[in-house]
Amino acid sequence: MEQGAIPVAELEGSVDLQSTVESGQSYLWDRLDGKMYTTTAAYGGSAWYETVVPPIPGVFDQQAVVRIRQHNGELQWESTTDAVPIVQHLLRLDDDLQAIKAAIPDDPLLERAFEQYAGMRLVRDPVFPCLISFICSAQMRVSRIFGMQRRLAREYGEEIEFNGETYHAFPTPEQMAERSEGELRDLSLGYRAPYVQKTAKLVATGEVDPRAALDLEYEKAREHLTQFVGVGNKVADCVLLFSLGFTEAVPLDTWIQTAIAEQYPDCDQGGYVSTSRAIRKQFGGQYAGYAQTYVFHYLRNGGN
DNA sequence: ATCCAGGATGTAT
């Protein structure tokens, strides 16, 4: 086991680990005390979170088990390898939150959200697990989405021993594609089962490469991802924002739709594409997705 | 019991 600590107190805009991994951006981290997504209010503790990361192109070419907690002004980590570049990548520690906040319009709602959850960062999830978890997110509560991903890993993912315990990697596209729709339904995926199965097959066979979106302009990238089954504009935006680094993407979920209706009525343009353009502009363009994520978390926890 | 949850799809207009 390797271990270490990343000092974060002096990072631009600092870090709020709990808000980052428990704000419904990622469903791939597990809280060691078993209370992931159960405490909606600010927890403020220093619980350990853990995940199994698949190989990350350009960062680390093998899978790794990573455990982290925020404690005494540090991100303390334990891992099967040097986790510093991995954690920096997954939690976007290179983002300058001060500059990002400055690039987002001064707006009462945004001000409240950014103050309430100062230090929350966007995540950079591995793309296939991100794709599957947001396909599962359709008409589903946040706590259940997390449970579905954990069950997929436990049932179908490779077992990995670390620190005397057994972890489960998220199933690879190949492993997921081998499962039948019926097997996935048995895991309580409901009508999402065929979506997951067919999308896994599209990835496994190489028929559609999610990472090909990286070479496209934002709206073209979103269209590219909707080739997957169970992926419409909203889920595509989530994958663009929470995995592929399109910080301008603003997923129009029910919470944001409500916020638009109540606070930015001029942005309601009827359809997804034009409303997306309007709210993206309203939220400052390049980092509009950051604003979206703060607003989502803020509203979901009772803000208004 | 009835409603609803980070929506997407197929079909009809």
Add this chain to the structure above:
DNA sequence: ATACATCATGGA
């Protein structure tokens, strides 16, 4: 392009 019903599951 837009409107509509339909799609499973489980917790409140």
